[in-house]
Amino acid sequence: MALIGVLLTPYGVIGSVLVIALLVYRAALPKPIPGIPHHKKSLQSIWGDMPALIEFSKNSNQTAMEYVTQQALELDSPIYQLFLFPFKKPNVFITDHREGLDIMLRRQKDFDRCGFFQDVFGGVIPEHHMLMPTNDRFKAQRKLLADTMTPSFLTDVAAKHLYQQSQHLVDMWRVKAKVAGGRPFDMDDDINHFALDAIWAVAFGSEIDTIKTQRQFLEKLNSPDLPPDIDAPATLPRPQLPDAFEAIMVLSHSMEDAAQSPFPAFAHWCLRQAKPWKLAKAHKDRLVQDRLNDAKARLLNDDEANIACATDHMVFREKKAAEKEGRDPQFDSPVVKDELLGFLIAGHETTATTITWAVKLLADHPEVQERLRADFKAAYPDAVASGTLPSAEDIAAANVPFLDATMEEILRIGQTFAGQTRRARHDTEVLGCLVPRGTDVFLMANGPGFVMPDPFVRRIPESDRSVTSRETKDRTVPEWDYSDIASFKPERWIRDGEFDPNAGPSRQFGAGERGCFGRKLGLLKMRILFTLLIWSFDFPRLPEALSGYAAVAKTTRKPAQCYGRPCWTLSE
Ligand code: HEM
Incomplete structure (x- = not known):
């Protein structure tokens, strides 16, 4: 009783609080x-x-x-x-x-x-398989989109979409380079937009048109304000981008911001309370539902030949599974929607970041661009003879070991x-x-x-x-040979004239059962884009102030700046 009496005095209360604070502090020490x-x-x-x-x-x-x-x-x-x-x-x-x-x-x-x-x-994407432990549910769910990584889907469906979106970027940069009067410009947003346009097309079979919107805007732009110095970057105005793009960006940025916090789950919960996030989520829900309805309408006549995107594949697979199991198909379940959105999210920033490193590293290594150009000419003689670009099918099927080596080296050095x-x-x-x-x-x-x-x-x-x-x-x-391990040297991946994926340590896609699900699609996206870019443009070295290698952390490791000066190399 006497002790309680002491604790209830003002000194007792202060002393108790201090002792408790000390105990909590000690418990919290690493x-x-x-x-x-x-x-x-x-x-x-x-x-x-x-x-x-x-x-x-x-x-x-x-x-x-x-x-x-x-x-x-x-x-x-x-x-x-x-x-x-x-x-x-x-x-x-x-x-x-x-x-x-x-x-x-x-x-x-x-x-x-x-x-x-x-x-x-x-x-x-709370229901996506990438969040789950490796259990039966994970395995069943991963199968929902598994067909999208088969050679037939990649070559017959994905390659066409990726090619079309890559062409949009080539066309836009051609116009932009002209408008900029040969000055360098910031490529980061353009690459980000392209990466979303491309994965969107593969996921949903429709076009989000971010890059096309910008090209049309640039074509109408009169006398933009340009710096007098030809080496100074041109800052060009940008159009209002499609609402779908803006909604996906709000959701993506919320995840990037959470990833920077020491308490990511709490940080993301706070971001989710904001009105713009709620509006973006509602917009995204409508978009995914629309795309699913579209796929259902096209595939209910049971024709596999109609498959034109990942959503179609998922709807088709679910219809067949339901028929076999004698149940109603679950086309619109939260799992299906999160798998589709997860496909989009996982395939967007990863490839965008890798492409930003690519344009920097290629500009600083003109000899690599030269070798790629020569190897492309040898790999696609018909396109050279006819003065056209190699087709999507040709690029998907061709063996160009130095291109594979360059992509692997970009991933190794860009990290x-x-x-x-x-x-x-x-x-x-x-x-x-x-x-x-x-x-x-x-x-x-x-x-x-x-490295x-x-x-x-x-x-x-x-x-x-x-x-x-x-x-x-x-x-x-x-x-790796330690004398040049930090250098960008694609030829380190070539053994006896062929690309060797096991030439030395690099692990950009992870490995094993939980390794990257979309590796083949990511590589195909870069293979098609790099072929069209290097075929069409020269990327000259930039002034030092525009070509640094400082990095920033998002959900991936991005270059802090990404300028480029694409110079058209084909006849007008
Ligand atoms: C340059 C492009 C890409 C890079 C560097 C990359 C890298 C990675 C890495 C490092 C992981 C974690 C692997 C592990 O923990 O072992 C991962 C997981 C994953 N990636 Fe990719 N990725 C790329 C493109 C893609 C694309 C295009 C898609 C889909 C369209 C995709 C879908 C996924 C999924 C679903 C997972 C989770 C797998 C699981 O938890 O089992 N990725 N990726």
Whole structure:
């Protein structure tokens, strides 16, 4: 009683509050996983490694992901832990390619999809399979759009859409280059618009017309205000873009913004309360429903030949499955709608970012453009003879090893993705360290061994590697030549005249059962666009001020600036 009396006095209340605050503070201090290297000083603040990361981002041209990888060198270990999210468990980082690949390809029993995708994308596509753990529901749902990655869909359906949208970009840049009077211009938005137009056409079979709208606008533009300096960028006015485009952008930006927050799920919840987000979602719901209705109307006469887009495929597959199982088809379920929107979202920014790196790297490497042009001429003699562009079918079917090598090298150097993430399903071991159940593990693909020499790979004892890693040692890809590992050199991917996807470490599409679903479509989109761009334009080197390699983090790693000066090379 006496103690309660003391606690109820003003001093007692203040003292109790202070003690509770101290206990909460101590409970919130980072708790390291025993045996995994970390910065000792990060344990002294509830903010862990966050202040050092913010400082790095302020003072460098790099993103948080470069800071993260740099810590492998600072801590002198290919496995380490960082405390990046207050009140959360530490994250574990692994830079070793062999072990990372082993986790993704062969250790599905130990590791699964981590919660990051759920936190970032869950507010927009809660029913999409990419958010799910790898269970029966995931497997069944992934099949809904599986046919869109078959060779026949890619060549007969997707290639035509991608080709048409690529032509729109070529036409628009031709007009824009003229209007700009040969000055460079910012290409970032154009590429972003093209990437959405293209994936939209494949997903829904209709045109969103963002690029076409801009071309028509530029054709009518009279005497724009241009800087006198021919090397200064032309800033041209832009038209009002289609409502569908603006709605998808609001949703995409909300996910990008959430991805930057230490509390992505909460950050996204806040964004969802805003009116513009609600309007964009309502618009998107109507768009997807319209596209589904359209597909249903065309496919109810049961003709597979009518399939003209991913939505058609999904409707057709569901109709057949329902017939077989004797039930009503579920054409308009939330799952179907989220799978379609997820197809659009996953296929948009990923390819847009890679293409922005491409135009920068190609402009800085005229010898690569030259070689591509020569190889295209050799691969498409009929198009050369007739003075036309190679067709969609020709490009989809042709073997141009140096183009495949260039795309792979753009991905390796541009690092659209810094790596992949998995969550430990139970207590398990990696590189001789115990990783507790529920730990999010980041498998980095942007540092040692990938784009810089790997000081660890030869130091790791075989006995520290997993059983499956040891069993498959002979399948390990060779190390890159460290003397030029940071250089853009597509020929590193060529062996005996052919493209070798296993020439060295690179993992831009992830791997294993949870690897990128849309890899083939993403590569086809770039293959068609790069062929038409390099065939039609020369991209000269730009002044230094317009060609930096600073990066910014969105849901992908983007160049901070992306200027270009496309010069038409074909006869007028
Ligand atoms: C340059 C283009 C692309 C890049 C670099 C890329 C990269 C990636 C990466 C790194 C992952 C995570 C893989 C992992 O955790 O192992 C992923 C997953 C995924 N990607 Fe892509 N992607 C690209 C294009 C596409 C396209 C065009 C689509 C679809 C139209 C797509 C659909 C998906 C889906 C659905 C997943 C989730 C897979 C799952 O959870 O099982 N991606 N992508």
